[in-house]
Amino acid sequence: MKSKDIAIVGILLAIGAILRYFLAMLHTPLTPNMIIAFYCLAIILIRPKVYEALGVGIVAGILSMLISSSLFPPANLISEPVGALVCFGLYAVMKNRTTLAPTVTTFLTTLASGFTFAAIAIIFVSATILSNPKYHGNMMEFVIAFVPIVVITAVFNAVIVQILYLPSSRVLVRGQE
Numbered sequence: 001m002k003s004k005d006i007a008i009v010g011i012l013l014a015i016g017a018i019l020r021y022f023l024a025m026l027h028t029p030l031t032p033n034m035i036i037a038f039y040c041l042a043i044i045l046i047r048p049k050v051y052e053a054l055g056v057g058i059v060a061g062i063l064s065m066l067i068s069s070s071l072f073p074p075a076n077l078i079s080e081p082v083g084a085l086v087c088f089g090l091y092a093v094m095k096n097r098t099t100l101a102p103t104v105t106t107f108l109t110t111l112a113s114g115f116t117f118a119a120i121a122i123i124f125v126s127a128t129i130l131s132n133p134k135y136h137g138n139m140m141e142f143v144i145a146f147v148p149i150v151v152i153t154a155v156f157n158a159v160i161v162q163i164l165y166l167p168s169s170r171v172l173v174r175g176q177e
Helices: 003-025 034-046 050-066 073-094 101-131 139-176
Strands: none
Touching: 003 034, 003 050, 034 050, 034 073, 034 101, 034 139, 050 073, 073 101, 101 139
């Protein structure tokens, strides 16, 4: 990866982390993971190699873990690299097929990352989930509460990336001329 590409990834991950941190401070019932949106945008814009995309996911996972207010922050160390690899693969397949490739890729990437996170949380902190009065000792209530959050976040991330993709790609093309 060229130093220019590393700078783009760094800037986009920093923007995502700052936005996620700011949104977490608002203590809203839904805190979208803006880091996913911005690492998707980075992967879509620079089209890295597979191991470079994995590296982006690992850095995103570390950032997400550090600023997370979630049930089990270390799950981000797995869910974000999974998301980055899904983004890499999906965009490679879809980029020449539709102008909505960034939207579809980001939506499905967010679902993959979010549901991977949920599965890891269920495995590692099921006792905490079951003892939480909010879920009435029922794992299905956790799943029912978590699914809409992931889907809403996926829609939000997909819209953000589609809005930012065109101007970002134009700026990159100008920078190469």
